[in-house]
Amino acid sequence: MMTNRRVFLSTLAAVGAAPMLAKPVMAAETVVVYSAISTKLMQAFVESFQKLNPGTTVQVISGGSGELLTRIKAERNNPRGDILLGPDADTFDSDLGLFASYVSKEAAAFDPAAVQKDHKYSGLSTNFQVFIVNTKLMPLDQTPKTWKDLVKPExxxxxxxxxxxxxxxxxxxxxxxxxxxxxxxxxxxxxNATFVSSSKLAFQNIAKGEIPLGLTSEFNVLQSKADGDPVEAVYPQDGTALIVDASAIIANGPNPEAAKRFIDFVNSKQAHELLVSIDKRRSARKDVAPPPGLTPISAIKVVPYDTVSAAKDKGRELERFDQAFSKK
Structure with a gap:
């Protein structure tokens, strides 16, 4: 999940900077995407979509899942965005009223578990949370093997x-x-842990050798390995959940028809093949193979993850986390 607070504007002609709270500048045909995915993947989506829709400008505002959801909530009575792209499914489940029901033309390609029952969101990718280990700093035989091992004094x-x-x-x-x-x-x-403000730092600092071990999404480990970093993924033996990242149309957004076309593109096989090749993620589509190098699901202990209960419990759990964090 991308949590970089950079904001960038993608158009047919150029990519430039825009302040996070700036009001989007509309063209005659525009779709405004609030994106929590990587800049590289988002730009590939924009370029491919605009080749298919040359009359449509795509404006992208990037940020972390939490800050983008906060922005959408603040704009509830006057939405400025059309799409929310990339957060975990429980981000959407936390306030489904913010999103519009839409049965995508690509819906049949998805397992029903990857699509919200009222079609408020569709799966983008699926991934596991793992330990990322810098093997120059910590040999694999010395790593934690379970979530509970993280409490050990060493x-x-x-x-x-x-x-x-x-x-x-x-x-x-x-x-x-x-x-x-x-x-x-x-x-x-x-x-025991050290905390950083973004999920990007939680794996990049491991890859750089600043600290031996981090918690991250599995595709971040595969990306780092592809870049030549000395890292490996360790899947917790006590189980890890297969999490759905998703995309949705923002209810009452300014460009509803362009939003539907963009969601149909994001759900397409072409877009999901980009997702696999660029970001090394598992596609939520049934007809797109996972990237080479990821551990097969059959070799992972998978535990259930209820996105609805996660969304319901989120506020209480984060409040309790803050209490514990303040004691560090």
């Missing part, structure tokens, strides 16, 4: 996590640990 100061209030993937990690072990274990993990 890992104090050696574990990097993103703040779950600012990162959708970090909240998924928090919620999974709480489901398995409750706050007694989570409090000890918080005491």
């Amino acid at each position: 890992f104090k100061g050696k574990v990097l996590m993103a703040n779950p209030a600012q990162s959708g993937s970090a909240f998924s990690q928090l919620h999974q640990i709480l489901a398995l072990y409750g706050w007694d274990v989570m409090d000890q993990i918080i005491a």
Whole structure:
């Protein structure tokens, strides 16, 4: 999940900077996308979509899942965006009224579990939360093997996590640990860990060798390995959930017809093949193979993850996290 606070504007002609709170500048035919995916993948989406829709300008405002949802809530009575792209499904489930029902032309290509029952959102990718290990700093035989291992004294100061209030993937990690072990274990993990403001830093700092171990989405490890970094993924043996990242049309957005065309493109096989090749993610489509190098699902202990209950519990769990974090 991308949590970089950069904002960029993509048009047919150029990419430029725009302040996060600036009012989008509309063209005659525009679609405004609030994006939590990587800049590289988003630009590939924009370029491919505009080749198919040369009369439509795509304006992209990038940020973390939490800040983008906050913006959409603030704009509820006067929406300025058309699409929310890339957050975990529980981000959408936390306030489904913000999003419009739309049965995409590509809906049949998705497993029903990857599509919200009222078609408020569709799956983009699926991924597991894992440990990313810098093998130059920590040999694989010395890594934690389970979430609970993170409480061990030998890992104090050696574990990097993103703040779950600012990162959708970090909240998924928090919620999974709480489901398995409750706050007694989570409090000890918080005491052992170092926290950063974005999920991007939680894997990039490991790849750079600043700290041995981090918690991240599996595709971030594969991307880092492709860049030549000495990292490996460790899947927790006590289980990790297959999380759906999704996309949706914002209710009452300014460009509803362009939004439908963009969602149909994002749900297309062409877009999902870009997602696999560029971001190394597992596609939520049934007809797109996962990227080479990812551990097969059959070799992973998978635990359930209820996005609706995660969304319902989020405020309470984040408040409790803040209490523990303030004691560090």
